[in-house]
Amino acid sequence: MEKVIDVQSLRKDFKSYSSRSGLKGAFRDLFTRNYQVISAVKDITFSVNEGEMVGYIGENGAGKSTSIKMLTGILTPTSGVVRVNGMDPHREREKFVRTIGVVFGQRSQLWWDIAVQESFRLLQKVYKVSEEEYQEHMGHVIESLDIGSLLDKPVRKLSLGQRMRCELAAALLHKPKLLFLDEPTIGLDVLVKLKIRNFLKEMNQKYNTTILLTTHDLSDIEALCERVVMLDEGKIIYDGKLAELRSSWGDGKQIEFQFFEKVKKDDVVSLFTDLQVDWSEGDRDNVWVANVANDEHVVSEVIRVVVDSFRISDIKIHEISTEEVIRNIYEEGILNG
Known part of the structure; x- marks a missing residue:
């Protein structure tokens, strides 16, 4: 299978300068500067095959944006090899950009003061798309994203959801082989998110478009991606199927208890000495959540003990969410080292 992205030992270092204190220090800075080298991306290696939809995730500062900028040719790597669509993104930039699509949730590629369709026509010229191809392809895209009524409006008059579509x-x-998505649904309502997700699935199935999705909204990852690449402190700490990540690190249940009276954490913790139960405060008053192993006997015993000890108004049992699994991985450093 063809590799759309092939990264080998990719690294990016930045120099961080610091100023000396005082007038004497400022004078010395004119001739010699103190600096340290900070590695934003540390020798990462991974590949993405044609037609894959991959979630590229990590906390702020993990190295996602820096590595994406190297993959799109904006930054030059300090060392390592990066090939995207068979090209060096930085050295073959003009040819390369015709083979990718990029959507940054915080930045626009549309012209602010002109109508949406005029922006489309300008991009048609830039990418040298024939009129026949434009009419056939964009007609389908415009219909699928339900933006026909927006074509005559200036971009500045669109809502966030309309602009993102x-x-x-x-x-x-230009029907790119590879699509980079950076927070494409940030700040959008549920209906717009669903419309965008369905459209991306359709493009992937129809054109075999490869998608690399960077987002903090893990519901997007769950809806679109079977595979995730997780970064932490510039290194890849997990590269594999999302389902395997959940089964390996999310094998538990959450039992949510709504108490009639106010209950302190120590009151519920003291109920269990032999069972491993981790308690966390719920998102409502008088609610505590027991995090336990995914074992029906353990679940039954926890419920029995709590119900025997307190007056309960409601009980809910949840599978541990993907967001909870990933949060625990980062907080506890499970996959590091």
Whole structure:
């Protein structure tokens, strides 16, 4: 299977300068500067095959944005090899950018003061898309994203959800082999998110478009991606199927108890000495959540003991969410070293 992204020992270092204190220090800084080398991306290696939809996740400062900028040719690597669509993104930039689409949730590729369709037409010229191809492909895209009524409006008059749908259409105008999505649904309501997710699935199935999705909204990852690549402190700490991550590190249940009276954490913790139960405060008053192993006997015993000890108004049992699994991995450093 063809590798759309092939990264080998990719590294990016930055110099961070610090100023000396006082007038004497400022004078010395004119001739010699103190600096330290900070590694934002530390020798990462991974590949993405054609047609894959991969979630690229990590906390702020993990190295996601820096590595994406190297993959798209914006930054030059300090060392290592990066090949995207068979090209060096930085050295073959003009040819390379015609083969990718990019959507950054915080930045626009549309012209602010002109109508959306005029932006599309300008991009048609930039990417040298024939009129026949434009009409056939963009007609389908415009219908799927339900943006026909927006084409005559200036971009500045669009809501965030409307603009993001138009941004997505613009990124796919030239039918790129690879689509980079950075927080594409940030701040959007549920209905717009669903529309965008369904559209991305359709593009992936119809054109075999490869998608690399960077987001903090893990519901997007769950809806679209079978595989995730997790970064922490510039290193890849997990690269594999999302389902395997959940089964390996999320094998538990959460039992949510709604108490009639106010109950302190020590009151519920003291109930169990032989069972491993981790308690956390719920998102409502008088609610405590027991995190336990995914074992029906353990679950039954915890419920029995709590119900025998307190007056309970409601009980809910949840599977541990993907968001909880990943949060625990980062907080506890489970996959590091």
